[in-house]
Amino acid sequence: MGSSRNLTLYVDLLSQPCRAVTIFCSGMIDDDDDDDEDARVNEIEADVQIVSLWKKETREPPFLAINPLGQVPAIDDGGFTLSESHTIMRYLAATRTVADHWYPEDLEKRACVDRVLDWQFGNLHRDVAQFLVHRELAPLLGRTKNPTLAAEAEDSLKQSLKTMETVWLKDSPFLAGGSQPSIADISSACQLQQLKVLDKEEPGALLAPYEKVKAWMVAVEDFTAPYFVDAHGVLEKVAKIFEDRRKSEAEAEAEVETAPKL
Amino acid sequence: MGSSRNLTLYVDLLSQPCRAVTIFCSGMIDDDDDDDGHARVNEIEADVQIVSFLKKETREPPFLAINPLGQVPAIDDGGFTLSESHTIMRYLAATRKVADHWYPEDLEKRACVDRVLDWQHGSIDRDAAQFLVHRELAPLLGRTKNPTLAAEAEDSLKQSLKTMETVWLKDSPFLARGSQPSIADISSACQLQHLKLLDKEESGALLAPYEKVKAWMVAVEEFTAPYFVEVHGELEKLAKILEERRKSEAEAELETAPKL
Numbered sequence: 004m005g006s007s008r009n010l011t012l013y014v015d016l017l018s019q020p021c022r023a024v025t026i027f028c029s030g031m032i033d034d035d036d037d038d039d040e041d042a043r044v045n046e047i048e049a050d051v052q053i054v055s056l057w058k059k060e061t062r063e064p065p066f067l068a069i070n071p072l073g074q075v076p077a078i079d080d081g082g083f084t085l086s087e088s089h090t091i092m093r094y095l096a097a098t099r100t101v102a103d104h105w106y107p108e109d110l111e112k113r114a115c116v117d118r119v120l121d122w123q124f125g126n127l128h129r130d131v132a133q134f135l136v137h138r139e140l141a142p143l144l145g146r147t148k149n150p151t152l153a154a155e156a157e158d159s160l161k162q163s164l165k166t167m168e169t170v171w172l173k174d175s176p177f178l179a180g181g182s183q184p185s186i187a188d189i190s191s192a193c194q195l196q197q198l199k200v201l202d203k204e205e206p207g208a209l210l211a212p213y214e215k216v217k218a219w220m221v222a223v224e225d226f227t228a229p230y231f232v233d234a235h236g237v238l239e240k241v242a243k244i245f246e247d248r249r250k251s252e253a254e255a256e257a258e259v260e261t262a263p264k265l
Numbered sequence: 266m267g268s269s270r271n272l273t274l275y276v277d278l279l280s281q282p283c284r285a286v287t288i289f290c291s292g293m294i295d296d297d298d299d300d301d302g303h304a305r306v307n308e309i310e311a312d313v314q315i316v317s318f319l320k321k322e323t324r325e326p327p328f329l330a331i332n333p334l335g336q337v338p339a340i341d342d343g344g345f346t347l348s349e350s351h352t353i354m355r356y357l358a359a360t361r362k363v364a365d366h367w368y369p370e371d372l373e374k375r376a377c378v379d380r381v382l383d384w385q386h387g388s389i390d391r392d393a394a395q396f397l398v399h400r401e402l403a404p405l406l407g408r409t410k411n412p413t414l415a416a417e418a419e420d421s422l423k424q425s426l427k428t429m430e431t432v433w434l435k436d437s438p439f440l441a442r443g444s445q446p447s448i449a450d451i452s453s454a455c456q457l458q459h460l461k462l463l464d465k466e467e468s469g470a471l472l473a474p475y476e477k478v479k480a481w482m483v484a485v486e487e488f489t490a491p492y493f494v495e496v497h498g499e500l501e502k503l504a505k506i507l508e509e510r511r512k513s514e515a516e517a518e519l520e521t522a523p524k525l
Binding site: 097 | 375
């Protein structure tokens with residue numbers, strides 16, 4: 004069912020759920036200084052507004068009028084506002100013309116997609132964040148790395164990857180049992196892509212033992228090409244910033260060690 | 266749309282999501298020694314199978330055949346198996362005859378319900394669980410209390426309660442803007458009811474500032490009466506046991522305190 008409403012997407016591509024929604028909308032973000040874009044929303048136009056987490060724009064009145072919780076992603080669909088990436092994708096799948104496999108009409112198939120979306124919250128969503136914060140990102144966020152929490156998250160992640168390998172992907176190339184991806188695949192793939200890009204100690208090492216998971220990630224990226232890679236462009240930039248920062252910290256430490264001691 | 270399939274619910278009523286699904290199914294659990302009761306699933310019969318998490322029945326082969334993830338709640342609907350409480354309630358709302366307000370057909374209203382359900386995972390679900398584990402339940406689960414994690418969870422929980430008070434319930438008696446409850450209300454109410462495992466004064470103090478939240482909990486309980494109270498019977502029993510344990514620990518401390 005099509006809709007001719009004016010749709011605006013509010014996103015910060017540093018945020019995983021924002022990337023998922025943007026990819027689902029088959030969106031492309033320009034590298035122009037002009038942050039405001041049109042995105043192809045499965046053949047429906049949408050304006051894309053970048054709202055910066057880093058600059059705390061999500062906590063400012065213009066955006067708070069869209070989402071009082073101050074979180075991205077959010078949408079304004081002709082005056083109807085919404086947040087939560089899974090909810091946004093369900094709503095857009097239902098109100099726009101999208102291929103059925105994204106969020107099937109068949110109630111059993113749909114329930115299989117919902118199940119993976121819900122499972123994700125207590126697994127990938129929580130564990131990837133905790134792992135990356137306490138392994139890599141804490142200093143950038145004004146926090147302290149906690150190796151115990153990193154280790155716990157790593158164990159939990161391994162459990163989740165095992166579930167994907169042996170349950171969701173057991174008999175199926177995609178997570179919800181379909182022969183084509185659903186919104187659960189986009190969401191989960193965005194979660195795991197963070198491991199490849201941001202874990203510089205061992206990029207993608209956690210994923211190494213899981214053949215089906217690795218094949219699935221390639222399949223999701225291929226299916227949504229070129230948008231998957233495009234949406235993760237900003238993540239690559241962030242990874243570069245971390246890398247440069249690590250280098251300068253290492254250089255600073257080396258200087259201190261070689262400084263003359265009196 | 267009705268369905269004449271055989272529906273089985275697998276639940277442990279100590280689990281918040283199990284209670285939510287059971288209440289949604291307007292279920293009544295028998296007090297017989299026979300654990301398997303019939304539940305009225307909004308006018309459709311369902312068998313209720315109790316699967317005990319503490320006795321590790323959720324990790325045993327018969328149940329793993331229903332849900333390989335070894336988690337309750339789960340359903341078997343004429344051979345179609347499913348887990349995740351929100352998913353189960355969405356599926357049952359769509360396949361059974363239930364009143365529209367539980368999970369509306371209207372796409373905007375439905376999105377409002379989905380939004381609260383999703384928000385819940387990253388807020389009260391996580392915070393209430395973390396708070397309860399590190400304040401009370403850790404010993405029961407073979408873990409160690411971590412006061413720092415308890416304090417963090419308490420702060421986060423207060424934020425979530427504030428969101429409920431000032432956003433979800435701002436202009437509406439229920440969480441998803443309807444004048445009647447949705448599955449998001451049952452789910453969230455069961456999460457907050459779990460805080461009864463805390464010391465009474467503490468749980469009272471936690472909720473005290475939030476007038477709308479307190480009124481909303483009463484409204485949800487009344488709307489789903491008598492099932493809400495009945496389904497929380499197991500939780501009440503555990504709460505009493507924990508209360509007695511707290512009392513005897515306090516008394517033991519007094520007895521061993523040095524007397525001068």
